[in-house]
Amino acid sequence: SVTSLDSIPMHGRDLTVHPDDLMEPPEQVNDSKQEILENKDVVVQHVNIQGLGRTKEDLLGYEISDVFHSKNLIDVMRKAHIARQRLLRLGIFKQVEVLIDTSEGTDALPNGLDVTFEVTEVKRLTGSYNTMVGNNEGSMVLGLKLPNTFGRAEKLTFQFSYGTKETSYGLSFFKPQPGNFERNLTLNLYKVTGQFPWSSLKETDKGMSAELNFPLGVTNHTLKWEGVWRELGCLARSASFAVREESGHSLKSALSHTVSIDSRNSAIFPSRGALLQINQELAGYTGGDASFLKEDFELQVNRRLFWDSVLSASLWGGMLYPIGGQSSSIADRFYLGGPTSVRGFGMYSIGPQSEGDYLGGEAYWAGGLHLYTPLPFRPGRGGFGDLFRTHFFLNAGNLCNLNYGDGPQAHLQKLAECIRWSYGAGIVLRLGNIARLELNYCVPMGVQSGDRCTGTRAGHYNSKLL
Amino acid sequence: MNVCVFIPTAAEPWPENATLYQPLKEDQILLSDCASSLAVQAYLRMCGLPVQVVCRANAEYMSPSGKIPFIHVGNQVVSELGPIVQFTKAKGHSLSDGLDDVQRAEMKAYMELVNNMLLTAELFIQWCDDATAAEISRPRYSSPYSWPLNNILAYQKQWEVRRKMNAIGWGGKTLEQVYEDVSQCCQALSQRLGTQPYFFSKQPTELDALVFGHLFTIITTRLTSGELAERIKGFSNLLSFCRRIEQTYFEDKTKNTKLSKFV
Numbered sequence: 001s002v003t004s005l006d007s008i009p010m011h012g013r014d015l016t017v018h019p020d021d022l023m024e025p026p027e028q029v030n031d032s033k034q035e036i037l038e039n040k041d042v043v044v045q046h047v048n049i050q051g052l053g054r055t056k057e058d059l060l061g062y063e064i065s066d067v068f069h070s071k072n073l074i075d076v077m078r079k080a081h082i083a084r085q086r087l088l089r090l091g092i093f094k095q096v097e098v099l100i101d102t103s104e105g106t107d108a109l110p111n112g113l114d115v116t117f118e119v120t121e122v123k124r125l126t127g128s129y130n131t132m133v134g135n136n137e138g139s140m141v142l143g144l145k146l147p148n149t150f151g152r153a154e155k156l157t158f159q160f161s162y163g164t165k166e167t168s169y170g171l172s173f174f175k176p177q178p179g180n181f182e183r184n185l186t187l188n189l190y191k192v193t194g195q196f197p198w199s200s201l202k203e204t205d206k207g208m209s210a211e212l213n214f215p216l217g218v219t220n221h222t223l224k225w226e227g228v229w230r231e232l233g234c235l236a237r238s239a240s241f242a243v244r245e246e247s248g249h250s251l252k253s254a255l256s257h258t259v260s261i262d263s264r265n266s267a268i269f270p271s272r273g274a275l276l277q278i279n280q281e282l283a284g285y286t287g288g289d290a291s292f293l294k295e296d297f298e299l300q301v302n303r304r305l306f307w308d309s310v311l312s313a314s315l316w317g318g319m320l321y322p323i324g325g326q327s328s329s330i331a332d333r334f335y336l337g338g339p340t341s342v343r344g345f346g347m348y349s350i351g352p353q354s355e356g357d358y359l360g361g362e363a364y365w366a367g368g369l370h371l372y373t374p375l376p377f378r379p380g381r382g383g384f385g386d387l388f389r390t391h392f393f394l395n396a397g398n399l400c401n402l403n404y405g406d407g408p409q410a411h412l413q414k415l416a417e418c419i420r421w422s423y424g425a426g427i428v429l430r431l432g433n434i435a436r437l438e439l440n441y442c443v444p445m446g447v448q449s450g451d452r453c454t455g456t457r458a459g460h461y462n463s464k465l466l
Numbered sequence: 467m468n469v470c471v472f473i474p475t476a477a478e479p480w481p482e483n484a485t486l487y488q489p490l491k492e493d494q495i496l497l498s499d500c501a502s503s504l505a506v507q508a509y510l511r512m513c514g515l516p517v518q519v520v521c522r523a524n525a526e527y528m529s530p531s532g533k534i535p536f537i538h539v540g541n542q543v544v545s546e547l548g549p550i551v552q553f554t555k556a557k558g559h560s561l562s563d564g565l566d567d568v569q570r571a572e573m574k575a576y577m578e579l580v581n582n583m584l585l586t587a588e589l590f591i592q593w594c595d596d597a598t599a600a601e602i603s604r605p606r607y608s609s610p611y612s613w614p615l616n617n618i619l620a621y622q623k624q625w626e627v628r629r630k631m632n633a634i635g636w637g638g639k640t641l642e643q644v645y646e647d648v649s650q651c652c653q654a655l656s657q658r659l660g661t662q663p664y665f666f667s668k669q670p671t672e673l674d675a676l677v678f679g680h681l682f683t684i685i686t687t688r689l690t691s692g693e694l695a696e697r698i699k700g701f702s703n704l705l706s707f708c709r710r711i712e713q714t715y716f717e718d719k720t721k722n723t724k725l726s727k728f729v
Contacts, residue, residue: 229615232527241538244528245522248523249615289612289615
């Protein structure tokens with residue numbers, strides 16, 4: 001799907017440094033002392049939080065209550081550390097320090113302990129300026145944030161983004177459930193303007209959404225309702241008539257559900273773990289003009305091999321099923337091609353097209369097999385050389401429209417014919433945990449008439465900044 | 467000695483699948499758009515160029531200039547009568563070739579009059595008269611869309627047209643004044659037409675197509691008040707002019723809009 005048509009990510013990459021990166025692990029106590037401390041029974045009598053201003057205390061009770069159940073000193077230290085992490089993840093404290101001391105006062109027990117969390121609240125209003133670069137486009141993002149707005153870790157954010165292909169602004173309100181931070185509600189109001197030169201299309205979306213996130217066992221679920229007023233238009237006078245026919249206004253009111261399981265150790269450069277994400281969207285039953293059922297999934301598996309190399313396999317696909325006899329809109333269809341899906345092909349330039357404008361398709365699948373290895377020469381372990389990896393890849397995919405009258409057998413057959421694929425190698429540069437730059441030599445294969453490849457058939461260099 | 471030979475390239479012939487786009491006929495199209503569309507259809511029929519009429523809810527947004535109608539010929543898209551006349555001229559079809567310069571200037575002047583008076587009056591009545599706007603224009607304009615988009619688009623269009631009316635000085639006019647203006651315009655047209663079959667003697671020109679489009683649509687459209695139609699029916703030579711063009715060029719059209727029903 002066209003990612004830039006989503007509402008702007010309110011909880012996107014955070015470019016600030018996390019306090020956890022700087023924190024040192026609890027000191028290692030040598031064995032004999034550890035034995036003594038472990039054997040000593042303690043009772044935690046008081047757990048205090050100092051430094052609260054606007055934060056409501058009832059919110060924090062849930063995060064720190066576990067400390068009361070400590071049995072011995074090591075237990076107290078461990079549980080206090082965990083409580084500190086929990087307090088920090090609320091996003092309302094700049095700093096949290098833990099003080100463990102013996103109890104004092106009239107009701108103090110001989111083995112009683114007092115644990116105090118000294119917190120520094122974040123400012124009421126913060127501004128930020130970020131630049132985001134990705135997939136051959138760049139943008140600057142100005143943000144205004146009111147963290148901990150009403151004292152229970154709510155967050156009100158206003159964001160304005162101005163970029164080469166997209167301009168957007170949005171207002172977002174985030175409210176977690178006290179005691180269950182992972183269960184939260186987000187309300188969004190936004191206006192996004194995007195330009196899609198591969199389709200000669202420009203789109204303006206004005207919309208609102210309400211999103212409920214909650215974990216269920218190992219899975220994470222998101223339920224969302226979104227109402228969008230979409231205006232489509234031709235980007236140039238020379239746009240194809242097929243795109244011109246899609247111009248105009250439409251209203252989409254859709255319910256969607258996403259379930260995801262993520263056990264990877266990193267989102268950008270995972271070396272182990274897997275991700276499975278399944279998303280479905282139903283539009284038209286809560287009003288609006290657009291009426292469809294959309295399903296898509298993503299699967300990624302990573303495994304470390306010999307010598308520090310990582311094998312990564314990914315598969316994703318989706319299907320759009322228009323309901324009620326009307327044809328699908330170009331704004332809802334899937335797109336394929338480019339550095340994020342099938343390298344060697346132009347950005348979203350695979351599949352059905354008309355006069356050079358790519359119209360997207362109602363069904364697609366894409367897969368990739370990547371092998372990351374350390375550079376053949378190792379300039380120095382842990383040094384600059386660690387940022388570079390060599391990268392061998394095999395990408396494949398297909399995008400087409402299905403005739404829904406035919407059975408699933410025919411659908412699979414259609415998706416299996418005319419597969420586009422490519423292979424190649426390159427160098428990947430890792431920029432912290434937030435970005436990656438690729439420089440690849442790539443050979444596209446299975447090119448169908450109408451697809452656009454980047455460079456000559458023999459191969460080309462492409463760069464991708466994620 | 468240099469010899470320069472100029473070989474004119476042959477213009478592409480008019481294709482069979484030329485299409486004209488307009489809003490939905492039954493539920494959506496408004497008086498002014500219907501008039502403009504009929505004018506273009508009349509012009510193309512007078513030129514003998516076949517065109518298929520296709521109705522689309524988003525025709526206004528498909529149009530490169532935002533105005534109805536537009537034609538899709540080959541791989542070119544042209545909107546509004548003026549550019550379409552130029553376009554057909556480039557393909558070698560023209561109705562005003564037989565006119566001399568004075569007549570051509572006169573024709574242009576009368577076309578300007580129709581656009582500035584009749585078309586503006588139609589827009590005024592549609593969007594600036596509260597009764598018509600509430601009962602006819604807004605419901606029809608917003609019919610293809612669902613709530614709340616339908617209200618947003620209808621009010622947006624109304625606001626846009628009213629702003630334009632204020633800009634050209636029509637903002638303060640009353641309905642009576644507009645009817646008067648229409649009468650005066652028809653008076654001028656009637657005088658120019660006289661007893662001739664068409665404005666420029668025997669052959670129709672784009673001016674005839676334009677006048678026909680507007681007058682015929684006004685007479686055959688039911689508005690909240692029949693006043694406008696009555697004013698035009700007062701000019702008998704204009705009425706017979708409309709009937710003549712309808713019978714000559716539109717006899718294959720559905721009988722529902724036959725002029726005789728409304729006179």
